[in-house]
Amino acid sequence: MRAERLRALRALLAAMGADCMAVTSRPNVRYLTGFTGEDSAAVVTQDAAYVVTDSRFTMQASIECPECEVIDNPSSLMGSVRSCITDGRHKRVAFEDACIGYADYGRLTAGMGGVTFLAAGDAITKCARPRTKARSASWPRRRG
Numbered sequence: 001m002r003a004e005r006l007r008a009l010r011a012l013l014a015a016m017g018a019d020c021m022a023v024t025s026r027p028n029v030r031y032l033t034g035f036t037g038e039d040s041a042a043v044v045t046q047d048a049a050y051v052v053t054d055s056r057f058t059m060q061a062s063i064e065c066p067e068c069e070v071i072d073n074p075s076s077l078m079g080s081v082r083s084c085i086t087d088g089r090h091k092r093v094a095f096e097d098a099c100i101g102y103a104d105y106g107r108l109t110a111g112m113g114g115v116t117f118l119a120a121g122d123a124i125t126k127c128a129r130p131r132t133k134a135r136s137a138s139w140p141r142r143r144g
Helices: 002-016 026-033 058-064 075-086 102-109 121-126 132-140
Strands: 019-021 042-045 050-052 069-072 091-094 118-119
Touching: 002 019, 002 026, 002 042, 002 121, 019 026, 026 042, 026 121, 042 075, 050 058, 050 075, 058 069, 069 075, 075 102, 102 121
Parallel strands: 019 091, 050 069, 091 118
Antiparallel strands: 019 042, 042 050
16 A cells, blocks of 8 residues: 555656655655654655654664665754755655745755755645545444
């Protein structure tokens, strides 16, 4: 299922003309990677997916996200996200504009001359497979 989600996001990124996406909202990190820990972000490129988290959660991330490379975040989450996209191949980087604050945006874009940042809006929501009656019926209902 996660592989399907990553494929859908990659197709959308290609349609947007983006090389990769920085995913910073916890629900979207979990949706795309399966990581349930805190203090995390994800970077999705056309050929890789990264989960960035601190040392408290790296073992958990490696278990929950076998299709992702886990990056230990020693100090700055946005700095570590930035390090995933500074290999020179990523010139157009999508980001979750509704989920990132001004200070974090500044940390993400610092020193990234020559890189264009693209507001992705609700790109991940667009990748979600719509619920069908069959899928919804198979889910347990909440009581109370």
